[in-house]
Each structure stands twice: as C-alpha cells, then as structure tokens.
Amino acid sequence: MFRSFLTRLARRLGWANQASVAAPVAEVAARPAAPAQSALPTDVFTPTRPRSGRKSLVGRQAELTRILDAVLDETAHVVLYSERGRGKTSLSNLTIEALRRRGAIVARCACEAESTFDTIARSLVRDLPPSLLSVELPDADGEGCEAMLPQRSLRPADIAAIPASLNCPFVVFVIDEFDRVTDLETRTRLADTIKLLSDRGIRLYFMVVGVSDTLEQIIGQHPSIQRNIVPIHLPLLRDDEIAGMLTKGGQQAGISFTDAAVRLVVNVARGMPYMAQLLGLRITQAALRRGDEQVQDVDLVAAVNRLLDETSAAVVSTYASLVGAGSEPGMSALLFRLVNAEQDQWGRMAVARTPSHVVVGGRRLPESVWNRLMDTGILIQPEGEGGMVQFRDRGLVYYVQLLAARADLAGERQAAANGAPPLLRPVASGS
Numbered sequence: 472m473f474r475s476f477l478t479r480l481a482r483r484l485g486w487a488n489q490a491s492v493a494a495p496v497a498e499v500a501a502r503p504a505a506p507a508q509s510a511l512p513t514d515v516f517t518p519t520r521p522r523s524g525r526k527s528l529v530g531r532q533a534e535l536t537r538i539l540d541a542v543l544d545e546t547a548h549v550v551l552y553s554e555r556g557r558g559k560t561s562l563s564n565l566t567i568e569a570l571r572r573r574g575a576i577v578a579r580c581a582c583e584a585e586s587t588f589d590t591i592a593r594s595l596v597r598d599l600p601p602s603l604l605s606v607e608l609p610d611a612d613g614e615g616c617e618a619m620l621p622q623r624s625l626r627p628a629d630i631a632a633i634p635a636s637l638n639c640p641f642v643v644f645v646i647d648e649f650d651r652v653t654d655l656e657t658r659t660r661l662a663d664t665i666k667l668l669s670d671r672g673i674r675l676y677f678m679v680v681g682v683s684d685t686l687e688q689i690i691g692q693h694p695s696i697q698r699n700i701v702p703i704h705l706p707l708l709r710d711d712e713i714a715g716m717l718t719k720g721g722q723q724a725g726i727s728f729t730d731a732a733v734r735l736v737v738n739v740a741r742g743m744p745y746m747a748q749l750l751g752l753r754i755t756q757a758a759l760r761r762g763d764e765q766v767q768d769v770d771l772v773a774a775v776n777r778l779l780d781e782t783s784a785a786v787v788s789t790y791a792s793l794v795g796a797g798s799e800p801g802m803s804a805l806l807f808r809l810v811n812a813e814q815d816q817w818g819r820m821a822v823a824r825t826p827s828h829v830v831v832g833g834r835r836l837p838e839s840v841w842n843r844l845m846d847t848g849i850l851i852q853p854e855g856e857g858g859m860v861q862f863r864d865r866g867l868v869y870y871v872q873l874l875a876a877r878a879d880l881a882g883e884r885q886a887a888a889n890g891a892p893p894l895l896r897p898v899a900s901g902s
C-alpha cells in the first residue's frame with residue numbers, strides 16, 4: 472500500500488519516466504501530496520506532445536477559421552508552416568476535429584526522410600476506414616482502403632480517383648512533417664496532384680504541414696498551384712495567451728502561479744508555446760516537490776537552473792564564444808537587449824541603420840557587434856525579407872533569458888543600470 476502511495480505520488484509529480492523516481496524512499500515520503508483531484512503536471516504541461524481538443528489549446532482561433540474557410544468555402548488546399556515547436560501539429564489536431572464535425576473524412580500521416588509520394592499516399596489511404604468504400608474491391612487485402620490503390624508506382628490521377636470510390640461528402644489528407652521528405656520528385660508529384668484536384672473540382676483537399684520559413688521551402692517552386700493554396704505561416708502566441716496557458720494549466724494541476732512566475736515564463740518564451748509548456752512544467756514540478764500549491768521564487772530558481780543545465784552544448788558554446796575573452800565590452804548586456812528586442816508575430820526583428828549603429832527591433836547595436844552576429848550566422852535574414860532578421864537558433868534566446876532570470880532571481884542584475892528592461896516586466900495584454 473505504501474509502495475502504491477509512492478507510485479501515485481511519483482506519477483503526480485511527473486517522475487514516472489525520470490531518474491528521480493529512484494529518489495530515496497524517505498525523501499519521497501516526506502513530500503506531501505497535492506490534492507487528489509488535480510491533473511498530473513505532465514498531463515497539463517506537455518512540452519514534448521502536441522495538444523488536441525479545443526479546451527487544451529490557447530489562441531489559434533483566427534488560424535483555425537482561416538483553414539476551415541479555405542477548405543470549406545474556397546475549396547483550396549492548405550500549407551501550414553513555421554519554425555519548429557510553434558504548434559503546427561496541435562493546430563492540425565484542432566483542425567481535424569473541426570473538419571470531422573463538419574462531415575469531412577480526414578486521413579493523416581507523418582513523413583520521414585525516406586517518405587515518397589507513393590509511401591505517403593498509401594499511408595493516407597490506409598488511414599481511411601474500409602467502411603467508407605462505395606465499391607466492391609476484388610482484392611480486399613491491406614489496411615484501411617489500401618486495396619483501392621494499384622500496385623504499381625502511384626500517379627496523381629490515382630489520388631484524384633479516390634473520392635469517387637468513397638461514400639463521403641469530402642476528404643481531407645493531412646501530411647505532417649513534410650519538410651523531412653528529401654525526395655524532390657515527391658514535391659513535384661504532390662503539386663501535380665493538387666493542380667489536378669483543383670482543375671477538376673474534386674473534393675479531396677490536402678493540408679501540408681512542415682517546418683519552414685517560407686511556402687516555397689515546403690512545397691517547392693510550383694507557380695501553377697499558388698492560387699489553389701492558402702499558405703498559413705503560423706505566428707507565435709501572444710504574451711497574454713502564454714499567460715493564459717500558465718494560469719489555466721496551474722489551475723488544472725492544483726498550483727497557483729504568482730505574477731512573477733507568469734512574467735518569467737512569458738518573457739523567456741517570447742511567444743513560443745513549446746518553451747512556455749516546458750518552463751511551466753518545471754515550475755509546477757518544483758512547487759509540488761516542496762509540497763506547496765503556491766509557486767514561490769525558489770521554484771522559479773529550481774526551474775531556471777534545470778533548464779540552464781539542460782541547454783545544449785552547442786548553445787552554451789555559442790554563448791561562451793560571444794561573451795568570452797576578446798569580445799565586445801558589455802556583450803552579455805547587448806545580447807540581453809537583443810533577445811528582448813521588438814519582434815513581429817513571426818519572431819522577426821526590423822533592421823534600421825544610423826551612421827554608427829545598427830538598430831535591431833528598436834535596440835541599438837554597435838556595427839562591430841552586428842557584423843559579428845551576421846558573420847557567425849547567429850542572426851539570419853528570412854528569405855524575401857530584406858529589412859528583417861531573426862535568430863537562427865531560438866535556443867540562444869532562451870539561454871540568454873534564463874541566465875538573466877537567474878541573475879534577477881538572485882538579485883544580482885541591476886537592469887536599469889545597463890539600460891535593459893527588467894526581465895520580470897509586466898505582461899502586455901491583447902495583440
């Protein structure tokens with residue numbers, strides 16, 4: 472019984488798959504359990520899992536409406552793209568639920584590096600329930616509706632023929648992780664399929680999802696299908712949405728986040744749901760480990776330290792080389808200013824020039840620092856966006872924010888003295 476209590480407690484603290492399950496029995500037993508009706512922290516904050524269900528996602532209403540309009544009213548195909556971890560798969564889940572409620576039959580697949588047009592199409596058709604088939608197939612072997620496809624290499628016309636053999640008003644094929652596909656021919660065949668479906672008004676729509684900064688990187692250069700596609704470049708979440716994610720998640724986990732905790736997460740995440748989920752989880756775990764339902768600064772310190780410890784060696788060494796011996800004086804403060812510069816909803820910062828400085832997102836950088844950041848590829852220009860830059864690796868942004876947060880929490884950093892805004896600044900509301 473005592474053992475099962477410990478197991479339940481470990482699950483509640485989200486240790487089920489972690490080394491800390493092996494914590495000494497006496498130490499674990501000393502930690503009081505939080506209220507039984509609360510959800511597990513790892514069920515509430517899910518940095519490694521896409522979300523599903525309207526109630527579990529914050530924001531994304533505008534993007535969902537745009538996707539539904541595209542498919543339902545404009546009979547267009549959708550390409551959803553963004554940098555990694557911004558919530559594409561979560562939004563796809565939400566879209567699939569909404570489409571199914573409107574009568575669509577949705578099949579989905581996730582690509583691998585080896586995926587081809589053939590393997591993707593077959594995997595999608597396997598995901599269609601055989602009960603939908605409106606025709607008798609001579610050879611009913613295979614999963615789902617797989618038997619409807621010819622054995623030879625598939626052509627766009629084979630895909631266009633699918634809806635005619637199904638009893639359903641319309642079909643949506645969702646292809647996730649399309650950026651992983653290395654075979655160029657697959658992109659061309661998909662574009663040809665989209666063209667064919669559009670030209671013939673066939674009610675089968677594709678939603679192609681992948682990591683990219685541009686539409687072209689995802690589907691390739693196919694001007695013939697541009698007008699048949701609605702591109703959706705998924706924005707970051709707004710600060711108030713991140714704050715809402717935290718407070719709501721806290722309530723579900725039986726934890727109350729202080730304003731300082733919410734501000735910390737908002738400021739470190741800078742609109743990135745993945746980071747908000749991760750930091751939210753670590754703070755919650757730290758508070759529960761103390762047996763407290765109220766987050767305290769000590770939990771923020773524990774969470775920040777843990778994330779700093781888990782930062783990749785590549786990011787740590789990039790930072791060290793930037794602020795190390797021989798670098799610009801005050802480089803760490805400059806970096807802090809830069810990672811807090813004004814960004815647009817896609818994380819891009821406007822660049823302007825004065826005779827002696829480069830102004831990035833409203834923050835002045837000496838020319839030498841700007842040159843170094845561009846030469847080393849820390850800042851990059853997004854394709855087709857001449858007057859903008861973005862961080863190549865968002866990990867560096869988090870690292871700088873976390874270091875500053877650690878100093879803030881230790882009361883070491885005097886933000887006003889170096890002209891930087893205090894890290895724990897108030898959260899802006901609205902967009």
Ligand SMILES: Nc1ncnc2c1ncn2[C@@H]1O[C@H](COP(=O)(O)OP(=O)(O)OP(=O)(O)O)[C@@H](O)[C@H]1O
Nearest residue numbers: 517518521528529555556557558559560561744745
């Ligand atoms: N709208 C949202 N509300 C709450 N959490 C979200 C939201 N969108 C994404 N998340 C969280 O952010 C993280 C990343 O989400 P998701 O896996 O959907 O992103 P992605 O863009 O598909 O990532 P990848 O590029 O790695 O495939 C997950 O932890 C997910 O739970």
Ligand SMILES: [Mg+2]
Nearest residue numbers: 521559560561
């Ligand atoms: Mg994804």
